[in-house]
Amino acid sequence: MLPFTFHAPTRILFGEHTAGSIADVVKEFGGKKSFIVTDANLFKAGVVAPIIESLEAAGLGRTAIFDQVPPDSDIRCVNSAVAMAAEGGCDNIVAVGGGSVIDTAKVVNICLTYGGDMLDYQGLNNLPSKLSPLVCVPTTAGTGSEVSLVAMIKDAEERKKLLFGSRFLAPDAAILDPCLVVGLPPRLTAATGFDALTHSLEALAAVSTSSVISDALALEAAKLIFEHLPAATADGADLEARSHTLVASTMAGLAFTNAGVGIVHAMAHATGARFGTHHGMTNAVYLPYGLEFNLSAVPDKYALAARFLGISRSADDERAAMDLVDGVRKLMQRCHLPSRLREIGVPDIAEGELAELAEAAVTDPAIMFNPREATVEDIGGIFKGAF
């Protein structure tokens, strides 16, 4: 067996209504004054209420609540949150929201802990020491950011995302409470679920960095998503379906943060930065194409997944791998996800712009984990196919 490292420093707590006891967790990490990061929708919908109640009852706040995180948060948002947290004298952060909120909280934590300009900390393994306590409560079942070692923040002017990656970025605790995900609309439920599925299938295929541990997590996560995402999409109040997809997204998060992602994420990052499309939705559209592209490089891995998911009985790896692609397309249909880029707001672009987009994808950090080398032409071809 090849050597590997596996990081899973985040304490994971799962249960209906566990968010109501968040104060105990914050206290254990030594937090005294919490800074809550969330978005306006969630705040208005009352999703954050049990968390505020718990913190207040324990005498840990209400010090400051920043509820202005936009989807795909940016530098400006981080800076205003940092100013507010510093003014409030907060010593720990509680993030309640989807990937946009959690990524914002991570970068706010960098600025709050070390001071200075966030640009000095972008890069890989570029954080000097442990950050202040961060507890994350995901309200989407998708990004896995509640356990991942990365965060991405948009540089709106440059139309690109800043990447921060460090083992110190893993949150201290993730509280998985399916009750908080109930209000997520069907389209976003399906899209975020496909973000998690993409994490799982790309981590599985990242053969130079994956391990038996990441494979096990990736496979089981994919299985839970295949089994429960249609129900979670059809009936948001189905707590069993919500629970399984939520835990699956965290498992897929652990898998990808240790093994990496691949071409689908690289293309989704490039496309999202350019056209503002939702991360999970964009992944979903590219996923079947990415699988087809990699099929010749990792037929065994895809076949393993197809058999594990019960969607192929073929003994032939290539055949089984093709069954996986089919299975993914069928799952998209069952979740009523669009299958074309133009359906998610991507305009038909000229060759020159396509070349720029492809260039962004081939230099996206996600692509270095992909099992098959992709050229600018390959990416252009996939884009046209998916359009």
Place this chain on the structure above:
Amino acid sequence: MVFTSSEELERILMDLWGRIKSDPSMSGELVRSKLIVQFRYREPEGCLTVDGSDGQELKLVWGQYDKKPTIEMSMKADVAHEFWMGRVSVPVAVLTGKMVSKGPTPKALALLPVIRPAFNIYPEVLKQAGKEALLASG
């Protein structure tokens, strides 16, 4: 430690980068990128800056440099040796923390294919420096 002193590290890497500079297929791309890339080594210590920012000529500077680099890459000198030998999986080095990159990661990654031809030059540089024993060690 592969390199016995900072002086030896300097001699070998400056020789390698001198050859990269005189190969237009590599230096042309580096100059076109207009990037300033700084490599910081430890065990033994060393710092090399490759500056293509004027868009004309690639500057190679060992030691202190006054301009702010676009990208900083830090690693043990042993990791750099393994890298030039073509034995480092960059994703693995990134995930295990052996390589540290500061600055815009996509720009750093875009340079990888550009300098890859230097993997073929490095063994010759080691021979010139009397370090061919390193080539035999698998």
